[in-house]
Amino acid sequence: MLLLITSHPRTRGRHHPVARSRKLGGVSENWPYPSEHRVAELFAAAKLVQEQAYAPYSHFLVGAAILSPSGRIHVGCNVENAAYPVGTCAEAGAIAAMCAAGDREIAVLVTICDSVDVGTCCGGCRQRVREFAGPTTPIYACGPDGVRAVFTMDSLLPTSFGPENLSGFVS
Template sequence: MTIEMLLAAARTAQARAHAPYSRFRVGAAVRDETGAVHAGCNVENAAYPVGTCAEAGAIAAMVAGGGRRIAAILVLGEGEALVTPCGACRQRIREFASPDTPVHVAGPEGVRRSFTLGTLLPDSFGPDTLGLPG
């Protein structure tokens, strides 16, 4: 599994985003513990707080497909600034990933920067905080 495969899946999802209000399309792709790739896109709603982030869609697709662990994630957005996961999505990723999980941030030209989840969400609250495996 290569970053290029995650990028391709995120691009396909980004093209299908429903972003009539912000016009800011985002795609995301996760690779699960089996190597399967699951993608999602942002889906906006006229009632703004009930929209869905691309990362949330990709994670939901992973769970629906039987995946339980994020081995890597890629987020694709446009513009000059890095499009990193929002705070809520960092926590969503944490539910299924470990601090050393790679988080790749891409733009139209490709991967711009790679982080670990621990860098983006240090000292996070996760399943292990509750004494659960994870």
């Protein structure tokens, strides 16, 4: 287990320390990117939960796995509903699982879909992820055979709006 002290310009809701410590198992020397072993573990978790997706209308199955600073992995899959757009995206499900487990920060996100092209988070999920992720949080977009592309939060949602933008308006 590695202890890292990070300085972070973004805050997380009521959590706004300038510096915080992180305990992450399996991080690599080129932080914030995890080790290949950790990415493989997240990929396997996302692929496994993808099989549980409920997508009878689009048949587009998506799985997501989040690594939190606690070292825990949280997963989610998409769940469609006949009353569009009431369904839930895989990323939203993984975030809900993360919060239910008591974690409040995304260290790494891995998503998987069977698309021929690179499948990234939809716009709504980019904003959901942004609520819990830092600007350099790595986001791995995977296909059935592995990682297809790696992004950072800022590259997917540049000049984004987050909790720190409300600091002068909310007490």
